[in-house]
Amino acid sequence: MKIFIEKNYTDLSKRVADIIESEMKEKSNLVLGLATGSTPIGTYEELIKRHKEEGLDFSKITTFNLDEYLGIPHDHVNSYHYFMEENFFKSINIDNDKINIPNGNPENAEEYCKAYDEKIENQGGIDVQILGIGENGHIAFNEPDDKLYLGTHVTDLTESTIKANSRFFDSIDDVPKKAITMGLGSIMKSKKILLLASGKNKANTIKKLLKDGVVSTHNPASLLLLHPDVTIILDEEAAEEY
Ligand code: GLP
Numbered sequence: 397m398k399i400f401i402e403k404n405y406t407d408l409s410k411r412v413a414d415i416i417e418s419e420m421k422e423k424s425n426l427v428l429g430l431a432t433g434s435t436p437i438g439t440y441e442e443l444i445k446r447h448k449e450e451g452l453d454f455s456k457i458t459t460f461n462l463d464e465y466l467g468i469p470h471d472h473v474n475s476y477h478y479f480m481e482e483n484f485f486k487s488i489n490i491d492n493d494k495i496n497i498p499n500g501n502p503e504n505a506e507e508y509c510k511a512y513d514e515k516i517e518n519q520g521g522i523d524v525q526i527l528g529i530g531e532n533g534h535i536a537f538n539e540p541d542d543k544l545y546l547g548t549h550v551t552d553l554t555e556s557t558i559k560a561n562s563r564f565f566d567s568i569d570d571v572p573k574k575a576i577t578m579g580l581g582s583i584m585k586s587k588k589i590l591l592l593a594s595g596k597n598k599a600n601t602i603k604k605l606l607k608d609g610v611v612s613t614h615n616p617a618s619l620l621l622l623h624p625d626v627t628i629i630l631d632e633e634a635a636e637e638y
Pocket of ligand 1: 431432433434435436462463527528529530531534535536537557561
């Protein structure tokens with residue numbers, strides 16, 4: 397496991413972009429696992445900058461997003477489809493056919509989830525997976541629980557995640573209560589994992605992850621500590637209690 401502690405959010409974002417850029421240069425048809433939330437926005441901005449200024453080429457890249465709210469239209473301002481389009485895809489030269497985001501309105505959720513995992517496998521698996529972390533240690537929408545699911549699945553969001561994500565909605569009642577998410581097994585199959593955390597509100601989360609020396613389904617991010625190629629990129633605020 398590698399840990400980088402960067403001075404601030406800008407440096408954190410540049411570090412993550414550096415790692416992704418170097419992987420893209422090694423493999424032009426990289427399969428990139430993408431995350432939403434506020435943390436990776438700076439990384440996306442940095443990659444967009446490199447695309448515009450240095451011609452960083454996304455034309456052969458395939459992407460798989462981790463999750464989507466259930467029952468939300470794709471053009472809803474709070475859908476992860478909308479988020480990805482606005483914060484990343486509309487500003488790079490990615491082929492629309494190579495973008496994969498879980499469908500928040502599947503006809504048959506069980507079949508859809510299975511097909512999503514199969515599609516990842518058929519692409520040869522995810523080469524580099526970007527991850528944020530919820531304050532309660534959730535990864536994608538794998539919430540702390542007695543058990544965690546391996547594959548992509550539908551899940552209930554915890555009260556704390558609904559509360560944390562309500563900052564993006566008009567009211568807490570508007571936050572969807574369910575989501576479709578890649579499972580810990582799908583995520584752990586990625587060849588390389590980049591876990592990002594920024595800001596004081598993640599300091600205790602990072603302390604629990606890195607100092608407790610415990611792996612538990614009640615702290616889903618802790619399972620990542622078992623992965624052979626995980627890099628954790630923090631800013632000083634998130635690393636404050638570590
Ligand atoms: C959401 C997403 C996660 C993300 C988390 C943290 O719940 N499903 O993938 O890691 O929020 O978000 P933020 O980066 O805004 O703290």
